[in-house]
Amino acid sequence: MAENKEKIYLDYAATTPLDPEVFEAMKPYLMEDFGNASSAHWFGQKARQGLDKARGEVAEFLGCKPEEVIFNSGATESNNLAIKGIIYKISNNQKTISKPHIITSKIEHH
Numbered sequence: 001m002a003e004n005k006e007k008i009y010l011d012y013a014a015t016t017p018l019d020p021e022v023f024e025a026m027k028p029y030l031m032e033d034f035g036n037a038s039s040a041h042w043f044g045q046k047a048r049q050g051l052d053k054a055r056g057e058v059a060e061f062l063g064c065k066p067e068e069v070i071f072n073s074g075a076t077e078s079n080n081l082a083i084k085g086i087i088y089k090i091s092n093n094q095k096t097i098s099k100p101h102i103i104t105s106k107i108e109h110h
Contacts, residue, residue: 013075079104 018026029050035043037051051071059066072078083102090100
């Protein structure tokens with residue numbers, strides 16, 4: 001068996017190391033207030049407060065309204081949301097009944 005050599009991670013398109021500053025900001029929600037932010041119980045409400053605070057901070061940075069900031073699970077969900085938003089916009093502006101035809105690359109997820 002080969003010696004234990006330094007490992008190099010090459011799939012930064014899939015995930016990246018967590019920045020220490022991000023970890024510190026997230027630590028309370030990973031260790032203490034880890035409830036489902038959509039739940040009515042105390043843990044969920046504490047998580048919701050953190051989520052709402054983060055949404056407000058991102059909105060302020062971007063110069064938009066907090067309700068315009070959408071968090072999701074990753075790139076594939078982001079891509080799907082963007083594509084569906086474009087389809088929705090085109091469909092509402094078209095006078096025809098036909099759906100728009102969208103093509104993505106073979107390397108994208110389903």
